[in-house]
Amino acid sequence: MIKICGTGSALPAHTVTNDDLSKIMDTSDEWISSRTGIRARHLAVEETTTGMSVKAAEQALEEAGVKAEELDLIIAATLSPDHILPTLACEVQAAIGATHAVAFDLHAACSGFLFSMNTAAAYMQSGVYKNALIIGAETLSKMMDWNDRGTCVLFGDGAGAAVLRELPDDGTNGGLKAFVQYSDGARGGVLACGNRPVCHPFASHEPENQYVTMDGQAVYKFAVSTVPKVVTEAVEKAGLTLADIDHFVLHQANQRIIESVAKRLKQPMEKFPMNLQDCGNISAASVPILLDSLNKNDMIKANERIVLAGFGAGLTWGAAVIQW
Numbered sequence: 234m235i236k237i238c239g240t241g242s243a244l245p246a247h248t249v250t251n252d253d254l255s256k257i258m259d260t261s262d263e264w265i266s267s268r269t270g271i272r273a274r275h276l277a278v279e280e281t282t283t284g285m286s287v288k289a290a291e292q293a294l295e296e297a298g299v300k301a302e303e304l305d306l307i308i309a310a311t312l313s314p315d316h317i318l319p320t321l322a323c324e325v326q327a328a329i330g331a332t333h334a335v336a337f338d339l340h341a342a343c344s345g346f347l348f349s350m351n352t353a354a355a356y357m358q359s360g361v362y363k364n365a366l367i368i369g370a371e372t373l374s375k376m377m378d379w380n381d382r383g384t385c386v387l388f389g390d391g392a393g394a395a396v397l398r399e400l401p402d403d404g405t406n407g408g409l410k411a412f413v414q415y416s417d418g419a420r421g422g423v424l425a426c427g428n429r430p431v432c433h434p435f436a437s438h439e440p441e442n443q444y445v446t447m448d449g450q451a452v453y454k455f456a457v458s459t460v461p462k463v464v465t466e467a468v469e470k471a472g473l474t475l476a477d478i479d480h481f482v483l484h485q486a487n488q489r490i491i492e493s494v495a496k497r498l499k500q501p502m503e504k505f506p507m508n509l510q511d512c513g514n515i516s517a518a519s520v521p522i523l524l525d526s527l528n529k530n531d532m533i534k535a536n537e538r539i540v541l542a543g544f545g546a547g548l549t550w551g552a553a554v555i556q557w
């Protein structure tokens with residue numbers, strides 16, 4: 234069985250409330266919180282994507298009782314690494330001393346942690362690797378246009394990690410039970426961010442917008458229509474019903490999206506934990522940070538069933554069912 238054996242997380246020390254934002258741009262706590270549920274976010278000042286990832290990774294390894302040298306795989310999901318090269322996963326590998334691991338980044342935006350976990354699980358199911366470190370980490374604050382109040386108020390910074398192990402079956406039928414994942418590049422323009430243009434002695438292109446742009450209403454409609462379907466599909470694939478699920482740990486983009494998903498799935502809001510009030514949307518980091526806070530606060534009991542679901546730019550979306 235493939236099991237999450239440890240979790241960890243790290244958030245920047247500096248908290249910025251909606252009222253703080255309203256002092257520097259034309260917005261208000263009422264506008265942001267009524268449309269999104271977000272009241273504050275942590276923004277990196279001294280922290281880095283790699284530094285937060287290392288902290289989260291060390292916590293996850295400690296809880297799992299796994300030494301860094303025992304890792305054979307590190308996958309880091311991020312859209313905001315500190316450097317283009319080397320990759321975040323390789324920087325973490327060096328910092329923790331995971332000398333026997335292969336390390337690489339996986340970029341699937343807000344579905345990144347989920348897709349990384351599924352990728353690690355596929356390696357494990359085929360017998361290639363046994364001990365994996367999965368990271369979701371972002372400093373999204375540097376990807377935002379701070380003159381665009383429609384996007385910059387939604388996002389935050391932070392990192393989460395989990396240690397995934399292939400263990401002998403202990404008779405509980407636990408661990409990862411099923412996953413499904415999708416993408417639709419044809420709709421990718423609704424949530425985008427440009428890169429550096431081609432510029433060399435033989436060609437020079439106009440620079441693209443290097444900050445995140447978003448059609449908020451299109452993204453909202455995408456999320457509320459696809460997430461209930463993908464969650465239902467994953468649960469059915471696991472041979473379970475929605476009533477069997479104890480916690481739905483969804484990507485923390487927007488409280489209204491989560492409420493709409495709960496309503497469409499006919500499940501009570503108590504099953505949908507949230508940290509977006511204090512953290513905003515941290516893309517690939519939001520699911521592992523929330524999972525770690527549930528784990529650390531003893532809010533998940535042994536054998537409880539959890540759905541993890543991600544959705545975002547690409548477009549990408551997916552869900553996994555795990556038994557704790």
Ligand code: COA
Nearest residue numbers: 260261264268343382383386449450452453486487544545
């Ligand atoms: N403060 C105050 N006013 C703001 C604002 C802000 N931070 N941001 C936008 N506005 C204004 C707009 O300029 C617009 O004004 P206008 O009517 O005078 O042009 C008005 O508020 C309505 O903007 P609109 O974009 O239509 O609002 P909305 O009701 O669609 O809500 C979102 C915007 C972003 C909250 C909503 O679309 C949403 O949550 N979408 C999903 C986004 C998401 O989760 N993305 C990440 C997925 S991974």
